[in-house]
Amino acid sequence: MNDTEQNQAATESRNNNSKTVKKLLLVVLAMFGFGFALVPLYDVFCDITGLNGKTNKTAVAYTATTIDKSRTVTVQFITRNAQGIPWIFEPVINEITVHPGEITLVSFYAKNKASYDMTAQAVPSVSPGLAANYFHKIECFCFTQQPLRAAEEVEMTLQFYVDVELPEDINTLTLSYTLYDITEKSS
Known part of the structure; x- marks a missing residue:
């Protein structure tokens, strides 16, 4: 593998890592939002069904x-x-x-x-x-x-x-x- 191929492979690896980090950050934000919304959703669910x-x-x-x-x-x-x-x-x-x-x-x-x-x-x-x-x-x-x-x-x-x-x-x-x-x- 020559220097050009190594540079391309390193650049591609950084791009893949960057995409993975962005996806993981989105997952974390979505999980936080879901957790934050659970309490009011649970209250509505309990009011409707009479549970709890x-x-x-x-x-x-x-x-x-x-x-x-x-x-x-x-x-x-x-x-x-x-x-x-x-x-x-x-x-x-x-x-x-x-x-x-x-x-x-x-x-x-x-x-x-x-x-x-x-x-x-x-x-x-x-x-x-x-x-x-x-x-x-x-x-x-x-x-x-x-x-x-x-x-x-x-x-x-x-x-x-x-x-x-x-x-x-x-x-x-x-x-x-x-x-x-x-x-x-x-x-």
């Missing part, structure tokens, strides 16, 4: 026209505190049996065990995820922030109904709340 147990974030009007007395559904209540929140947070009752279409009122107890004032926000989730579309909160403490002074305690209410259109194979719903400290965000 997301419930309504605002009060709904009671729209049931009948109460299905021939059927009962067990609604279980679970609470947990996010890491670092020194509150007692628990349902007054752990489960209740309701008829679809019937308005039900339950209470939750909270106490700020910290030596300082705090504000918390409860985030709900329903399982099975499909049932979230049929669990309607008329009034819920989770719609608003919950400020509590040091050592203060409160009973918070949830008013809800289970839609009569709930699929027949779902007999038990679990409503889970996670309590988050939002003191800094609420100031």
Whole structure:
């Protein structure tokens, strides 16, 4: 191989390397864009399908026209505190049996065990995820922030109904709340 052929081979190799680097940069940019778009796309998907147990974030009007007395559904209540929140947070009752279409009122107890004032926000989730579309909160403490002074305690209410259109194979719903400290965000 003479010098001219070697120079051509080196130039061709640099051109191929340059093309490869450009392609890889485009792939990296596309992956970053896809990753960035996943969160809003997932939220839309969950809203449409009812997956992930997301419930309504605002009060709904009671729209049931009948109460299905021939059927009962067990609604279980679970609470947990996010890491670092020194509150007692628990349902007054752990489960209740309701008829679809019937308005039900339950209470939750909270106490700020910290030596300082705090504000918390409860985030709900329903399982099975499909049932979230049929669990309607008329009034819920989770719609608003919950400020509590040091050592203060409160009973918070949830008013809800289970839609009569709930699929027949779902007999038990679990409503889970996670309590988050939002003191800094609420100031």
